Amino acid sequence: MEKQVNNLANNLLLKTYIKSLLTVFIFITSFVVTAQKSDFNQGKKYILEEVKVTGNTNFNPSTVISFSRLKIGEEIVIPGEQISNAIKKLWDSNLFSSIDVYLAKTDGEKAYLEINLVDLPELNKVTIKGVKKGKIDGLITENDLSKGTKVTENLVTTTRNYISNKYKKQGFLNAKTVVTTKELSTDSIEKARVDMLVFIDKGQKVKIANISFNGNEKVSDKKLRKSMKNTKQKNLFRILKRSKYIKEDYKEDLVSLIDTYKENGYRDARIIGDSIVYKNDKTISLLIDLEEGEQYKFGKIKFVGNAVFTDQQLHSILKIQEGSTYNGVELRKRIADESKPDAVDITNLYQDNGYLFSTINPVETSAEGNIIDMEIRISEGKPAYFNNVSVSGNDKTNDHVVYRELRTKPGTLYRKSDVIRTIRELGQLGFFDAQQLTPNMKNFNTQDGTVDIDYEVVERGSSQIELQGGYGGGGFIGTLGLSFNNFAIKDLFNKEAYKPIPSGDGQSLALRLQASQFFQTYSFSFSEPWLGGKRPVQLSTSISHTRQFLFDPQTRRADKDRRFNITGVSIGIAKRLKVPDDYFTLSQSIGIQHYNLKNYNTGLFTFGDGYSNNLSYTIGLSRNNLSVDPIYPTGGSSFAITGKLSLPYSLFNNVDYEGLKNERDALDPTNADDLTRIGEIDQERFNWLEFYKVKLKGDWYTRIWDKLVIKSGLEFGFLGAYNQDRGVIPFERFFLGGDGLGNFALDGREIIQLRGYPNQALSSQDGGSIYNKFSMELRYPITLGAQAKIYGLAFAEAGASFDNFRDYDPFNLNRSAGVGLRIFMPAFGLLGIDFGYGFDALPGQTQRNGQEIHFIIGQQF
Structure with a gap:
């Protein structure tokens, strides 16, 4: 196969060489013949009388003449600059394979020219052999080999080089590409067309069997290999980095190798040679010859030219002590760390104080006795505005x-x-x-x-549509959600602003409808992030209504006469603070929910007919300094603590809750009359809900390498009662386990994600009053493009839910781990799938839960 490819390549080169010689020969011959047959004086000025366009071309003669900038009636010199420029102009168009300009004749002071052209052939069909069919369309697109493309020598060369280099970057070091063209007979309009054959021989993927070093005595082979981040030798236990050879990565790793020496004091270390040894078609060895030199230490370091900052201030940033091992890499980073735009270095110290035009240069003033004295010379310049x-x-x-x-x-x-x-x-x-x-x-x-x-900036879609259907809860569930995250309410009645919706003012508006035969949920929310337009004060409002029906076992349908309705309204204000810093936000809101039960007897509520009201005040303090991309943060943290509380009604409503509790405890729930009385007592206990609720959540993002990010998080929630005789309310509870998605909030419950277990399976039937959770995710992006952001993840989580504080044990946890994938598309939000494994048993069971699959739709990032 390799021999065949080499023969094709040699034949192609030979044909190209012969064609070039013929072109030169024809040009010289044409010039001589023309010169012999024409009676003209070289260098004489003529008036251009006529220009003819001949040859095999489909372009209109007047178009060609106009493009050449030759004008009838103008004065020209033959031979002269105008004709040379005309030829150059035509060549630059990349439309012709042959261009000749002849002096047809002269008539006194008049000159008659002829432009003979041959059009470049157009591409008719491309055939690519040597790769899988699924790769062919991509190669055609990447090399612009669409039908009708003008086939130039440059197109052939760039296509050949691009494909060969593409596969070499994938580890196919011996990849070869041969591109040939075949002329077709001209069609009715005499267009020249060619078919192109691209033959690709990837060869075997070449692995690096061994990386060897000569001349290294002070730094071990192991340490040097470790410093080469992208070029690795074969190792069965390596997963993230394969042992393929990529020339560009190898050259970068040679620089990293020398940096390792500089980090250890060997400032004179250098590579005196490197070579590739081909062991066979599949493996190579790399041999690197080194000269280490002597180890150096830092001597005295002086600052020169600094007036804005004192030597002491600059030394506190530099943090290099006299007598420490010389580290050229660290010195460079302390002066200007190009890998971190917000690094603590001397350059940023000046630039954060207005000195944009400052320059900082370290200069060695002495290296006697392997002790390097330095001056850091600073030119501060003017402050910039x-x-x-x-x-x-x-x-x-x-x-x-x-x-x-x-x-x-x-x-x-x-x-x-x-x-x-x-x-x-x-x-x-x-x-x-x-x-x-x-x-x-x-x-x-x-x-x-x-x-x-x-x-x-580059705009991206910020509005989302949620349209889904599924089977669950005993029937079909349909969901329609619209979220407009860059809305403009001022243009609501402006017909011209609907493109397709009024947008551009940064407001958020969301509508969501979800229904099945057993429940219906409607919600509307709106927020303005800059109330009044002068300060970052966010106004948020929301309205929701939910209807829930009980299951009728006789008809196996929803019983519309047995229902539980929830109607809620809330309004909130969030203000960005200035202290301790302006990453903090203080939020406050007031909400009211009305719970209405009609003939709705379940284990959750002891009264089937009646109502409850939940008037609550929520206050929260949060801090968010996540890095630029909110979908895939690579650094920073997000922290929030919130408190939600009702009025302490038991202090002023003159109800004897201790007496009610004692009476309730004395009743027999198996007796019908007593059960009715229990319902009446609970109706009185919960007519206005009395509670306080504290939640804490924090997430931290740390970049480990490149765009590999680790996310660590913790959560805690507690629901308490002011009056223990009144007890903890049956609403607002925590339900732990599963994907973290809830079809509806029947009773103000909060659904807490813990993958590897069924939904809400780690809490009791009525929900927990306290929970905690710890999580860790390792994330790496597949693509972070504007149209779709995709990243894979591996996770480990642990958490538990408890019915009361007496049972709380923060270390008695349900553990899980797994992998997942996330896809974010602007029009549809976040989609994902997780494969989790629960290592512990569900409550009341003895065997570990095992595998669970979770589908994520629209969840937080």
Whole structure:
């Protein structure tokens, strides 16, 4: 196979070489013949009388003449610059395979020219051999090999090189590609067409059998191999990094290898040679020759040119002590760490205080006795101020929505941290692709001390539609949800603003309807993030109504005469704080729910006819400093503590709850009359719900390597009673286990995710009054494109739910682990699947739960 490919390649090169020689020969011959037959004086000026277009071309003659910039009636020199420019112009069009310009004749002062053209052939059909059918369309698209494309030598060359390099990057080091073309007979309009054959021989995937080093005595082979992050030798136990050879990665790893020496004091270390040894078609060995040099230590380090910051301040950032082992990599990072835009280094210290034009250069002043003395020379320059601040690319989102998030204003002092924070705030809006937010600095003026900045954004879909159906709870469940996350309520009655909805003001509006024969849920919510438009004060409102029906075993349908209705209204205010820092938000809300039961006797409620009211006040303090992308954060944390409480009605309603409790305890629930009395007592206990509820939740994101992120989290919730005689209410409880999704909130319950177990299976029938949960996820993205963000994850979780505080044991947990996949598409929100395994038994059982599959729709990130 390899021999066949080499023969094809050699034949193609030979044909190309012969064709080039013929072209040169024809050009020289044409020039000589033309010169012999034409009676003209070289260098003489003529008036261009006529230009003919001949040859095998489909272009209109007048179009060709116009494009060549030759004009009838103009004065030209033969030979001269105008004709040379005409030929160059025609060649630059990439439309012709042959271009000749002849002097047909002269008549006194007049000259007659002929332009002979041969059109480049168009691509008719592409045949790709050597790869699977599923890969062919992608290769055609990537190389722009669509029908009708002009076939140039450059197209053939770039196609060959692109495909070969593509497979070499995948580990097929010996990949070869041969591209040939076959001319077809001209059609009725005499267009030249060719078929293209692309033959790909990937060969065997080449593995690195061994990486060997010569000349290393101070640093071990193991440590050097570890420093090469992307080039690894074969190892059965390695999962994340394969042992394939990619030239670009290998060159980067050679730099990393020398950095390892510099980190250990060997500043003069260098690679004096490296080679590839082919063992066979499948494996190679890498041999790297090193010269280590002597180990150095830091001597005295002086700062020169610093007036804004003292030596002591700069040394506190540099953190390098005299006598410590020389570390060139760490020195570079302490001066300017390019891998972290918000790193604590000297460059950022200056730039966060306005000194954009400052320069910091470390210079070795002495290296005697392997002790390196240094001067860090600083040119501070003028403080820089923003002149023009602009935003581009926001075609849908209104300017004021973007500009109110900017931390950089015209006339304010330049601070790098303000630019970074602005990028975060724009990414957190959810209206733009966080991966493509770009701050473009321009118009640097060191004399005036000014700079312009333009924030380039790329809009992405922020509205979502939820349309789903499924079978559960004894019947078909249908859901319709609409979420508009960049709404503009002011344009609600403006017909021209419906594209397809009024948008651009950053408001949120959501409608959701869900129904089956056993329940119906309707909800509406609206929020304005900048109430009044001047400060980040968010106003939120919501209205909901739920109807629940009992199952009739005789008809096997819902009994509409036995129902439980819940109607709720809430309004809230959330304000961004300035202390301790402006990542904190204080939120407050008031809500009321009315629970109405009619002939609804279940184990959950002891009264089947009656009502309860829940008037509550909620206060929360949260802090969110997640990195730019809210869908796939790579750093930062999110923390929230909330308290929800009702009025202490038992203090002023003059009800003897102790007497009611004693009476209830004395009654027999198996007696019909006593059961009726129990229901009356519970109706009086819960006519206005009295409770307090505390919740705590925190998530931390840490980047481990590249975009590999670990997310760790904890949750805690407690539902308590002011009056123990009145007891903990049967509403607002915690239900732990499963995917964390609830079809409806029948009683104000909160559904807590714990994968690897059935939904709500880790709480008692009435729900828990206290729970805690710990979780950890390892995430890695497959793609973070604007149209879809996809990432895989592995998780480990543990949690438990308890009926009362006396039974609470924070370490008696149900444990699980598994893997999953998340797909976020702007139009549909978050979709995902998890494969979990529960290591512990469900309550009341003895065997571990085992495998569970969970489907995630619209859950939090």
